[in-house]
Amino acid sequence: MSGIRADGITFDDVFRKDASSGRISLGDGRYIMFDAAAIGNMRRELIDNLGWEVARGILERVGYQSGRNDARQMKHQYPWPSDEEWLRAGPRLHFLEGMVKVQVGQLEISRSDGRFSMTGEWQDSYEAEQHLKHYGPGERTVCWTLEGYATGYATEFFGHEVVCVEKSCRGRGDSSCGFELRLAGDWGPTVKPMREMLAVARFTERYDRCLRSIADMDCELEQSSLDAIITTDANGIITSCSAGGSELLGLFPGEARGRKASSFFAGESAGLEQILARLKKEGRIRNYLTEIVQAGGRRTPVALAVSAIRGSDGSTAGYVGVAHNLSEIRRLEDELASKNRFMANILQDSADAIVTLDPEDYITSWNRGAEAIFGYASPEAVGKHVGILIPPALRDSQELAEIKEKLWKTGAVRSYQTERMTKDGRCLQVIFTRTAIRDDAGRLIGSSAVLKDVTTFRNLERQLADTEHLATLGELSAGLAHEIKNPLAGIKGAIDVIRDSLPATDMHREILGDVLHEVNRIDKIVRDLLNYAKPKPPSHGAICLSEVAQRIIAMVRQSAKNELSSIDLEVQDALPDFTGDETQLEQVLLNLLLNAQNAMPGGGRIAVGLFYDAEDFEVRMEVADNGVGIPEEIRKKIFHPFFTTRTDGTGLGLATCLKNVQYHGGTIDVQSEPGRGTKFVITIPLLCRI
DSSP states (O other): OOSEEETTEEESOSEEEETTTTEEEETTEEEOOOOHHHHHHHHHHHHHHHOHHHHHHHHHHHHHHHHHHHHHHHHHHSOOSSHHHHHHHHHHHHHHHTSOEEEEEEEEEETTTTEEEEEEEEETOHHHHHHHHHHOSOSSOOOHHHHHHHHHHHHHHHSSOEEEEEOSOGGGTOSSEEEEEEEHHHHGGGGHHHHHHHHOOSOOHHHHHHHHOTTOTTOHHHHHOSSEEEEEETTSBEEEEOHHHHHHHTOOTTSSTTSBGGGGBTTHHHHHHHHHHHHHHHSEEEEEEEEEEOTTSOEEEEEEEEEEEEOTTSOEEEEEEEEEEOHHHHHHHHHHHHHHHHHHHHHHHOSSEEEEEOTTOBEEEEOHHHHHHHOOOHHHHTTSBGGGGSOHHHHHTTHHHHHHHHHHHHSEEEEEEEEEEOTTSOEEEEEEEEEEEEOTTSOEEEEEEEEEEOHHHHHHHHHHHHHHHHHHHHHHHHHHHHHHHHHHHHHHHHHHHHHHHSOTTOHHHHHHHHHHHHHHHHHHHHHHHHHHHSOOOOOOEEEOHHHHHHHHHHHHHHHOSOTTOEEEEEEOTTOOOEEEOHHHHHHHHHHHHHHHHHTOTTOOEEEEEEEEETTTTEEEEEEEEOSSOOOHHHHTTTTSTTOOSSTTOOSOHHHHHHHHHHHTTOEEEEEEETTTEEEEEEEEETTSOO
């Protein structure tokens, strides 16, 4: 290579190559070129075996000596016209060697005034590249060889001690590797550690003795350490043991020496052979998890770090290991796991539904409370969209999107009352709180929801409101019926007298008969109203519901106007007797059967079923027809007093049924579909207080 320019300066024959010997020379000095990866591996070996600070000192010392040597050769080999040209040749030489491209910034040189400073950047530093490859970004600057080289080159050039310091470094995540050179005196105490490294770049005597003379029992580092540091010879015989190691092995100080290390391993010889096999292959072991067995049999979990110690000829002289006691960590892990299990059991066994969702509202967890409330087993629900719980009407109204928007904005939706749908299609009244879940960076990664089924509570509220309303209405109706009944009796008597006084051929006699019929109809309505508003005192007794049903069904069959309708009775075996008012329940069944007949003007089938739920201690009576059905808007009103769709009805039949059933602590549910019939389900708890 010849005619090379260094920042505008030409110098010939910088590198010479002897083809016969394969020797490459810079001036009169021989050069050996290494691949960057090879230098990176050497750097890693230094750090891993000797530690960061020692490795740094060695590499800076190597760079320092190389820099001074190159500066001397450049000075004597080439007659540089100026100091600046000579100084700039060093960075150019770096580039030719493939180490780094140097971008010089500010430069100030004055030998007469004793001033020297220089700034710049190391671009494409091989040291930063290799360090990132092996260790990734960290807190340290890493271009140690380059620091030493620049320090040595500038010191040789200027004739006074100059120190280079890396200010920014890609090895710790900066965008570039920036450096600055100054006279050592201008830096002050900042560069004292580096100057000490350049002065001594090898182990201290004590550290060297402790690692290389494993039989030296006076090694203060080992003997005073509370960590478990144990050394062995090549055969695994313990040669030294720190105070912490003796405590770990359950021995007094000095007792461990001469014993086989394998006798303290959980796997004994096999365990030690496994470690030695890995050491032979890898050279070192980190975080090897095993157990140390004390003389009394007590086991202690440990994490081992073991390295082989090489002699001067490269053979294995022994081993040094550091054991970290994991007992406290394991105890804390077990305690944390126990608490986690406890919390998980609370969440899993909660009677309320606790559900977690991903950001797209797909279910990720589903507890037993959710299974009980909605009927979906956990495998059926997890992975499904939460829309399976939304009733069609709320799905169409985009309720879920509104809830989600509020959740993402505020982080929580609290005490939200709505309806949700079970697996079998029932609608439940629920109240829930939904909370956003965020990761450590604050990003939304899902949400959790706690739902409570308040259907029974809402029904009780509605029943209480209805009861209060009916009580007020009953008082009003009783007073009104009393005031109407007395004048009505007088009107009826007067009409009877007038009609009886007319001749049989008088046309007014027939008209008065029609008036009397309507008066009697009004009288019946008033009596029904009085019975509803002020029913007779209940009569308690034992009730055999199957006998009551058979008697009422027989009576309805005999009086049926439509012979095309049929009534079937199904009675579950072991239907128990219970205490109640038989007359009230007869009235309930009779009204339901008559309503079923009226719902089938062209004939049809009525099914009566009597069942017993032994788990909930409830008797259930069902009356179903295949008539015209009840539209939704009418179904909400059928139990209101005086509401009727029949021209000859009073609107008090179903209201009276509801009142009688509620007296027994029971409920009436209606299931109906227009054109396909209606089913009334009466549930009476046997443990209620009559």
